[in-house]
Structures are given as structure tokens and as C-alpha cells.
Amino acid sequence: MSIIQVQNLVKKYNGLTAVDGISFEVRQGESFGFLGPNGAGKTTTINILCTLLSATDGKAFVNGYDCAKNPSDVRASIGLVFQEDRRDIECG
């Protein structure tokens, strides 16, 4: 089974195309390195997979759940560790 499926994913920020129609799959139990140069769209893609950002076009599934249609099921399927500790930001 593919635990992650990304199909023709596109993200545009106003005029800028940050993710330009990428597709890949990660199978259950597989170690997968998601690499690319600065600005390639890695963080944008991961944020879509974590349901923190919506895609402009294409599909993303985690654990079989559609990130756009079933974000609660996606969130219940994952754990996320942020790259930086952001205790400096006020959240209220």
C-alpha cells in the first residue's frame, strides 16, 4: 500500500508557481528522502501533506485519506515535528 500518494500537485502563491505538477508515492515502511535545492517547493509540499496548506491543483493522499477532503483523518494519521522551536511566536 502507498502511505503517501501525490498526483500532479500544484501550488501557486499569487503569480509564483512553488510546486509545478509533481507526482510521487511512498510505500508503507519505506524510508523516503525528499530532496531538492532551496526554493524547490519541499516545505510547501510537506505543508499540503500535513493539511496546513491547500493545493491549487492535483491530489494528495496520506494513509488513503484525501488531504483536501478529509484533513481530520490525515491529521489523526500523522505526527509532525517542526524544524524550529517557535516559542517566540505568540499564539493568542
Ligand SMILES: Nc1ncnc2c1ncn2[C@@H]1O[C@H](COP(=O)(O)OP(=O)(O)OP(=O)(O)O)[C@@H](O)[C@H]1O
Ligand atoms: N507563503 C509564501 N508566499 C509566497 N511565496 C512563497 C511562500 N512560501 C514559499 N514561497 C515560495 O515558494 C517557493 C518554494 O518554497 P518552499 O519553501 O516550499 O521551498 P523549499 O524547497 O522548502 O526551500 P528550502 O530548501 O529553502 O527550505 C519559493 O520560491 C518560495 O520563495
Ligand SMILES: [Mg+2]
Ligand atoms: Mg523548506
